[in-house]
Amino acid sequence: MQIIIDKVKCEAKLGETLLTIARRNNIHIPTLCHSDALAGQGNCRMCMVEVSEGKTKKMVASCIYPVTKSIEVITNSETLTKMRKTLVMLLSARVPHNNTILKLRQEYNLPPVTRFKSDDEEECILCGLCTRACDEMGISAISTVNRGINKKVSTPFEEPSTVCIGCGACAHVCPTGAIKIEDIGEERIIWEKSFELLRCSNCGKPFITRVGFEYIKNKINTEIETVCENCRKDAITKKLRDIYGF
Amino acid sequence: MENQQDFQYTRQISQQYPQDKRFLLAILQDIQKEYNYLPRESLYMVQEYMDIPLAKLYSMATFYKALSLKPKGRYIIKVCDGTACHIRASQTLTDEISKILKIAPGQTTSDGRFSLETVNCLGSCAAAPVIVVNDRFYGKVTPSMVKTIIDEYGGIYS
Numbered sequence: 001m002q003i004i005i006d007k008v009k010c011e012a013k014l015g016e017t018l019l020t021i022a023r024r025n026n027i028h029i030p031t032l033c034h035s036d037a038l039a040g041q042g043n044c045r046m047c048m049v050e051v052s053e054g055k056t057k058k059m060v061a062s063c064i065y066p067v068t069k070s071i072e073v074i075t076n077s078e079t080l081t082k083m084r085k086t087l088v089m090l091l092s093a094r095v096p097h098n099n100t101i102l103k104l105r106q107e108y109n110l111p112p113v114t115r116f117k118s119d120d121e122e123e124c125i126l127c128g129l130c131t132r133a134c135d136e137m138g139i140s141a142i143s144t145v146n147r148g149i150n151k152k153v154s155t156p157f158e159e160p161s162t163v164c165i166g167c168g169a170c171a172h173v174c175p176t177g178a179i180k181i182e183d184i185g186e187e188r189i190i191w192e193k194s195f196e197l198l199r200c201s202n203c204g205k206p207f208i209t210r211v212g213f214e215y216i217k218n219k220i221n222t223e224i225e226t227v228c229e230n231c232r233k234d235a236i237t238k239k240l241r242d243i244y245g246f
Numbered sequence: 247m248e249n250q251q252d253f254q255y256t257r258q259i260s261q262q263y264p265q266d267k268r269f270l271l272a273i274l275q276d277i278q279k280e281y282n283y284l285p286r287e288s289l290y291m292v293q294e295y296m297d298i299p300l301a302k303l304y305s306m307a308t309f310y311k312a313l314s315l316k317p318k319g320r321y322i323i324k325v326c327d328g329t330a331c332h333i334r335a336s337q338t339l340t341d342e343i344s345k346i347l348k349i350a351p352g353q354t355t356s357d358g359r360f361s362l363e364t365v366n367c368l369g370s371c372a373a374a375p376v377i378v379v380n381d382r383f384y385g386k387v388t389p390s391m392v393k394t395i396i397d398e399y400g401g402i403y404s
């Protein structure tokens with residue numbers, strides 16, 4: 001099937017999201033709450049695009065809109081920019097000092113938002129990626145708590161979690177860098193809990209928490225080596241080089 | 247602190263429901279009704295019974311206004327602040343109750359007898375402004391009536 005995005009003809013498979021297709025064709029659509037590993041959020045609405053099907057036009061969130069027939073898509077228009085500006089303005093009101101949002105605000109040429117009282121320390125835009133990541137890890141140590149203007153992400157009772165393994169997936173997926181994760185020597189502190197870090201047996205860099213390592217080992221039920229991602233990649237490259245001789 | 251028997255009762259409440267997520271809210275509501283709040287121990291027991299992460303339970307417990315993690319008073323005074331009641335000066339009722347009980351909305355008196363809450367609409371706009379104490383309803387309330395109502399529940403101990 002073929003669809004048209006910004007006048008460019010793009011190959012599309014049934015059910016693929018517009019965002020996936022656009023990205024494959026190097027068409028940029030801004031996103032905040034999207035992560036390829038945790039698709040299907042549809043919370044932030046930054047990725048809105050215009051879809052026309054014959055005479056009807058509609059605005060959809062490209063990260064969750066599946067293609068079912070030949071359509072024409074516009075990723076940039078006056079209306080869309082206006083919508084995104086409104087979103088960025090609202091987010092700026094919530095997290096006035098967050099760098100990600102600050103950059104967006106400058107990109108869209110928007111003045112600082114002074115109309116609302118906001119918390120200077122706030123960095124979270126409540127996109128929901130972190131709790132999703134934690135759920136996918138099979139841990140669910142964090143969730144959103146409270147509601148309305150008091151909603152936030154936290155551990156139960158706002159105490160160090162009894163189940164957190166310190167994997168850092170939440171901090172890793174966070175688009176605004178709102179989750180503090182601190183690695184000092186062989187210690188990691190996240191969600192106010194301290195973890196022992198294991199060193200890579202190859203390069204010696206601390207790279208995973210002991211409980212995290214044990215958790216993965218149990219989950220996949222095999223012995224694994226304490227080798228960090230970089231060293232593992234290097235090892236694979238070397239192997240390939242040996243096989244193919246380049 | 248609750249005694250051992252209290253905890254057992256949480257188990258009984260839970261076991262009246264199948265171990266299925268969709269009954270969670272009903273269980274929590276029953277526990278809230280029994281203890282006037284959700285004791286931590288009860289949450290742990292529900293977690294065990296339903297086999298769900300504590301974070302999910304905590305999220306739910308903090309989301310619904312009908313659920314509370316802090317003990318609520320024996321008498322819960324709800325002042326309606328929906329549009330009709332608001333226009334008919336429900337705020338003055340809240341102020342008056344606050345003054346008498348010396349608590350702000352959302353708080354409970356130190357003797358654990360009264361909680362004050364404002365709610366959004368009780369659906370009795372014709373009788374605005376409306377107050378509900380536990381399950382008892384008062385319509386067309388004026389600030390001068392507030393003390394009499396509180397007295398019905400034993401008033402404040404001085």
Ligand code: SF4
Binds near residue numbers: 153170173174
């Ligand atoms: S902490 Fe980050 S990932 Fe989690 S909800 Fe907030 S912005 Fe999203």
Ligand code: FES
Binds near residue numbers: 042048
């Ligand atoms: S990226 Fe699509 S809604 Fe957030």
